[in-house]
Amino acid sequence: xxxxxxxxxxxxxxxxxxxxxxxxxxxxxxxxxxxxxxxxxxxxxxxxxxxxxxxxxxxxxxxxxxxxxxxxxxxxxxxxxxxxxxxxxxxxxxxxxxxxxxxxxxxxxxxxxxxxxxxxxxxxxxxxxxxxxxxxxxxxxxxxxxxxxxxxxxxxxxxxxxxxxxxxxxxxxxxxxxxxxxxxxxxxxxxxxxxxxxxxxxx
Amino acid sequence: xxxxxxxxxxxxxxxxxxxxxxxxxxxxxxxxxxxxxxxxxxxxxxxxxxxxxxxxxxxxxxxxxxxxxxxxxxxxxxxxxxxxxxxxxxxxxxxxxxxxxxxxxxxxxxxxxxxxxxxxxxxxxxxxxxxxxxxxxxxxxxxxxxxxxxxxxxxxxxxxxxxxxxxxxxxxxxxxxxxxxxxxxxxxxxxxxxxxxxxxxxx
DNA sequence: CGCATCCGATGACAAATGTCATCAACACCG
DNA sequence: CGGTGTTGATGACATTTGTCATCGGATGCG
Numbered sequence: 001x002x003x004x005x006x007x008x009x010x011x012x013x014x015x016x017x018x019x020x021x022x023x024x025x026x027x028x029x030x031x032x033x034x035x036x037x038x039x040x041x042x043x044x045x046x047x048x049x050x051x052x053x054x055x056x057x058x059x060x061x062x063x064x065x066x067x068x069x070x071x072x073x074x075x076x077x078x079x080x081x082x083x084x085x086x087x088x089x090x091x092x093x094x095x096x097x098x099x100x101x102x103x104x105x106x107x108x109x110x111x112x113x114x115x116x117x118x119x120x121x122x123x124x125x126x127x128x129x130x131x132x133x134x135x136x137x138x139x140x141x142x143x144x145x146x147x148x149x150x151x152x153x154x155x156x157x158x159x160x161x162x163x164x165x166x167x168x169x170x171x172x173x174x175x176x177x178x179x180x181x182x183x184x185x186x187x188x189x190x191x192x193x194x195x196x197x198x199x200x201x202x203x
Numbered sequence: 204x205x206x207x208x209x210x211x212x213x214x215x216x217x218x219x220x221x222x223x224x225x226x227x228x229x230x231x232x233x234x235x236x237x238x239x240x241x242x243x244x245x246x247x248x249x250x251x252x253x254x255x256x257x258x259x260x261x262x263x264x265x266x267x268x269x270x271x272x273x274x275x276x277x278x279x280x281x282x283x284x285x286x287x288x289x290x291x292x293x294x295x296x297x298x299x300x301x302x303x304x305x306x307x308x309x310x311x312x313x314x315x316x317x318x319x320x321x322x323x324x325x326x327x328x329x330x331x332x333x334x335x336x337x338x339x340x341x342x343x344x345x346x347x348x349x350x351x352x353x354x355x356x357x358x359x360x361x362x363x364x365x366x367x368x369x370x371x372x373x374x375x376x377x378x379x380x381x382x383x384x385x386x387x388x389x390x391x392x393x394x395x396x397x398x399x400x401x402x403x404x405x406x
Numbered sequence: 407c408g409c410a411t412c413c414g415a416t417g418a419c420a421a422a423t424g425t426c427a428t429c430a431a432c433a434c435c436g
Numbered sequence: 437c438g439g440t441g442t443t444g445a446t447g448a449c450a451t452t453t454g455t456c457a458t459c460g461g462a463t464g465c466g
Contacts, residue, residue: 011290014311014316018221020311078209085215087350106215108223113217144442157394160423173444179424189424189452191394347412363453376414382454392422392454 004121007050009067010083012122017103020056022110029114033181037061042070050078052121057084057091069098079120083113084113085133089138090201099174102126141202147181152203155194206233207221207324210253212244212270213286214262217333222257225313232317241265245273253281255324260287260294268297275302286316292341305329344405350384353377355406358397363406 006023008031010016030069031098033048035041038061046055054073055064062070081102083097093185095103102120104113105128116126143151160178162172164171178190197203209226211234213219234249238244240263248256256274258267263272269329271283284305285298295306305323307316308331319329344351356366363381367374382392390396400406 013312014286014309015218017220017313018218018225021381022221022224026325081216106217109216146443157390157396157398158390159391170445172446173439175423176444179426184426187360188362188365189360193360203414286414349413372413373415378413378455380451382456385454 001070003028004048004052004117005045006031006047006117007031007041007048007053007078008058009035009038009044009057009064012034012056015145019110023114023117024094027138038062038064038067041067042074043069045075045078050077052117053078053080054117055082057082057087059062065094065100066096068095072099072121075174079123080122081091081116081126087128088199088201089131089135092127092131092135092201093140094201096127104128105131114155138200139156141197141200142184143159143181143202147177147184148197148203151181151190152179153195154178154190155198155203157191161167205365207255207267207320208233208251208253209320210234210236210238210244210248210251210256210281210340211243211260212247212256212262212267214239215259222313225315229317232320239263241267241270242290244270248278248281249273252278255282255284257320257353258285259295259344260285260290268301268303271298271303272301279369284319284323284324284329290331290404291404292334292338293344295330295334295338295404296314298345299330306334307331307335315326320376324404332392341403344400344403345387346384346400346405350387351400351406354384354397354400357381357393358401360394 002005006029008016008020012027013036016034016036017170020034021031023182024031024056035044038059041053041055041152057064064084066185068082071078071080080100081104082100083104083106087105092103102116102125102127104116107132119126141148150163150167154167160171167174182190182193185193186197187196194203209232211219213221213222216239219237219239223237227231227234229366231338235253236247238247244256244258255306258270260267267287268283271285274281274283283303284307285303286307288309292310298306305319305328307319307382322329326391346354353366356369363374363377367377370377385393385396386398389400397406
């Protein structure tokens with residue numbers, strides 16, 4: 001039986017290297033490529049055609065989910081999975097929608113990760129139970145597309161005038177969207193709304 | 204020559220385990236204890252009295268710097284160093300003030316980390332050059348103690364009334380502090396000020 | 407001592423924000 | 437076709453926030 005060919009993508013060299021070393025110790029796993037950014041991960045995947053791509057969620061350039069989306073169309077036979085430290089409910093949903101087959105927090109052990117890689121390679125799926133429960137209890141985003149967009153533009157504390165300009169909307173419209181978004185989220189103002197939406201991965 | 208006894212503290216099992224395995228491969232390094240939280244790190248340090256404590260900056264319970272502070276008084280012969288993914292200028296300053304002798308981002312390789320551990324154990328110091336440059340260019344916090352405190356309470360987007368209550372101050376006083384903090388930071392409003400102060404590690 | 411600085415507060419005013427009602431265009435669905 | 441929901445806008449209004457001047461007390465420093 002041939003070993004499972006892996007692509008590791010994580011911007012932290014320390015973790016990526018350590019992980020590569022540990023997973024390489026497993027008889028049936030071999031790390032064929034490493035990447036430190038989203039675009040690099042894509043390039044390496046094209047060049048080495050791994051069986052499974054293990055992607056960090058937060059990377060420079062493009063996050064794990066968008067890399068997974070690209071891989072799905074470019075290399076359909078390559079299974080993808082996400083490993084992350086800060087997992088939010090919304091991220092899990094987007095990941096699953098992108099065809100990701102494994103979603104695990106970095107708090108698992110390397111042994112466990114190796115097992116999950118095998119599961120995913122075998123065509124199975126694995127989602128961390130706790131993250132799954134969070135995602136279910138958090139529900140879907142009640143925000144419309146524009147509400148989310150405007151809320152995102154408000155994320156850095158910019159005044160309404162600036163948001164309106166960047167979104168090419170009138171200030172009144174922006175205030176309406178922010179107001180409705182905040183009330184949907186049960187927040188006292190837009191800044192608290194931004195925090196809530198962020199915490200749930202809705203922006 | 205006896206091996207350097209290490210304590211590893213990081214809440215992410217995956218990284219901690221991988222790191223322990225990699226560093227353990229070095230002839231002159233031995234991991235004698237691991238911890239997944241601030242308090243646990245302290246307890247393990249007391250029990251195993253390591254030569255060098257390698258601490259993650261962000262951990263549940265107590266962050267790396269406060270653990271380092273406690274270690275400094277409890278186990279003065281134990282050198283401490285911080286390893287982190289999201290390093291902000293202010294964190295470096297606080298770490299150095301706490302007697303930390305090494306400060307490195309997680310983007311370094313394991314080889315490099317092993318070298319730095321040896322340097323620190325030998326009584327030397329090491330600070331990542333890029334982080335050091337950031338810290339110098341960012342300068343010191345211009346905020347007074349209360350300004351920083353009030354700004355911190357404003358971090359979650361709470362209205363002034365709530366901040367005033369939590370800080371036991373009048374609303375007018377809170378607004379004054381927020382206003383002066385924002386103007387010192389060159390921010391348009393308090394929310395942008397919070398972001399700026401956060402980015403520099405001043406809160 | 408005099409001076410500067412920080413803390414804490416008040417009052418007043420201008421500006422930004424939140425809220426609501428209302429309107430119109432458009433798309434989608436049963 | 438009518439109903440529903442989204443988008444985008446306007447106007448009016450109350451509330452919140454930002455800004456400034458000013459005050460008093462405390463603390464620290466040359």
